[in-house]
Amino acid sequence: xxxIATARAAVLWASFVLAHALVAVLGWVLPAQPMGDVVLVYQxxxxxAASGGAVxxxxxxxxxxxxxxxxxxxxxxxxxxxxxxxxxxxxxxxAWALLVTVGDLLAFAVLVGRCRDARRVGAAWFWCAALVLxxxxxxxxxxxxTVPLAVIGALxxxxxxxxAMALLTVGAWIKIWPGALVAxxxxxxxxxxxxxxxxxxxxxxxxxxxxxxxxxxxxFGFLTAQTGRGLQIEAVAATPFLWLAVAGSASIAYSFEIxxxxxxxxxxxxxxxxxxxxxxxxxAALLALGVHRARRGVDAxxxxxxxxxxxxxxLIVTNKVGSPQxxxxxxxxxxxxxxxxxxxxLLPAALVLALCALTFAVYPxxxxxxxxxxxxxxxVLSIRNALLLVLLAASVRAILRGPTR
Numbered sequence: 441x442x443x444i445a446t447a448r449a450a451v452l453w454a455s456f457v458l459a460h461a462l463v464a465v466l467g468w469v470l471p472a473q474p475m476g477d478v479v480l481v482y483q484x485x486x487x488x489a490a491s492g493g494a495v496x497x498x499x500x501x502x503x504x505x506x507x508x509x510x511x512x513x514x515x516x517x518x519x520x521x522x523x524x525x526x527x528x529x530x531x532x533x534x535a536w537a538l539l540v541t542v543g544d545l546l547a548f549a550v551l552v553g554r555c556r557d558a559r560r561v562g563a564a565w566f567w568c569a570a571l572v573l574x575x576x577x578x579x580x581x582x583x584x585x586t587v588p589l590a591v592i593g594a595l596x597x598x599x600x601x602x603x604a605m606a607l608l609t610v611g612a613w614i615k616i617w618p619g620a621l622v623a624x625x626x627x628x629x630x631x632x633x634x635x636x637x638x639x640x641x642x643x644x645x646x647x648x649x650x651x652x653x654x655x656x657x658x659x660f661g662f663l664t665a666q667t668g669r670g671l672q673i674e675a676v677a678a679t680p681f682l683w684l685a686v687a688g689s690a691s692i693a694y695s696f697e698i699x700x701x702x703x704x705x706x707x708x709x710x711x712x713x714x715x716x717x718x719x720x721x722x723x724a725a726l727l728a729l730g731v732h733r734a735r736r737g738v739d740a741x742x743x744x745x746x747x748x749x750x751x752x753x754x755l756i757v758t759n760k761v762g763s764p765q766x767x768x769x770x771x772x773x774x775x776x777x778x779x780x781x782x783x784x785x786l787l788p789a790a791l792v793l794a795l796c797a798l799t800f801a802v803y804p805x806x807x808x809x810x811x812x813x814x815x816x817x818x819x820v821l822s823i824r825n826a827l828l829l830v831l832l833a834a835s836v837r838a839i840l841r842g843p844t845r
Contacts, residue, residue, distance in 0.1 A: 467576035472804035475580035547588030590772035675762030745777030750835035
């Protein structure tokens with residue numbers, strides 16, 4: 441590498457590390473406890489399992505797939521030598537930030553290589569910007585662990601399909617959303633049989649291991665654990681009810697069972713109940729569209745990224761939860777799109793950066809005001825939710841306009 445290229449690579453790597461450091465520190469100083477789930481929820485789960493107590497997903501019901509406990513346990517182990525200096529909670533928070541950062545650095549290395557490909561370098565700068573714009577929520581949630589797995593898996597789909605599908609399947613057993621990339625790959629990439637065998641084999645091995653550990657009753661409990669929950673305030677479908685709350689015709693209440701804020705208004709429960717079948721229909725329709733375009737001869741590099749982004753965006757738009765960390769799901773499909781088809785990826789990338797910034801403005805910066813149903817944060821959240829619909833439409837448009845061979 442030339443001196444200039446070496447300097448550019450150093451600046452890029454330094455920016456990525458500094459972005460993580462900034463986001464990690466912001467989690468300690470910003471309002472609304474953006475790192476609260478890590479110490480209030482993840483740490484007790486990990487401590488219980490490590491001490492021989494209840495094991496979520498194995499001996500008792502859990503909202504996450506069982507492999508989500510592994511990074512929580514890993515952070516518990518990393519935190520052990522830090523506890524005398526930082527305390528139990530401080531040590532666990534630092535350990536969690538280090539764990540996520542190391543995972544991201546490995547994926548970043550796969551992405552940029554020797555920094556010779558302008559498309560990969562551009563995707564790397566996008567990732568840096570998205571991290572900073574989204575803020576602490578990009579780091580202090582279990583979703584952050586799945587991002588590097590999804591980035592590596594997406595980048596390796598064409599050259600290392602078996603390894604890629606194994607990584608994405610593991611990611612889906614941590615948080616379900618990487619399964620959207622698995623589905624998109626099975627539609628868009630030619631070598632479907634090898635990928636399907638790899639995904640099925642990985643899922644089967646994980647399920648067998650969990651059964652041996654005693655998770656027979658809870659094996660797929662994460663699929664049904666959230667069926668009865670209400671409509672979370674950040675969900676796209678909750679937007680009209682938030683404006684009713686601004687007008688005094690609805691309210692926002694905390695659910696101690698689900699540990700989240702939900703809207704309470706006439707019709708809210710019906711909307712929440714309808715969203716699950718709507719999500720299934722949306723995913724089925726997008727997959728059918730992807731199959732149609734693949735049969736028409738659209739190449740994988742033109743079909744895979746927008747189909748993956750459309751599926752992930754649909755999971756967010758039709759979700760009754762709508763947590764702010766869901767925006768991290770958008771990063772891997774856009775990184776892949778920027779690498780494979782940069783010219784058509786610029787608009788979706790800009791939309792995702794805007795979504796990250798607006799989400800940061802809502803949580804944690806404006807969250808207290810949002811809980812009071814003040815008009816300004818509700819307006820910001822409404823714009824964010826509208827942009828999610830725009831992103832979904834842009835992704836579908838890209839699928840329809842993908843050039844054929």
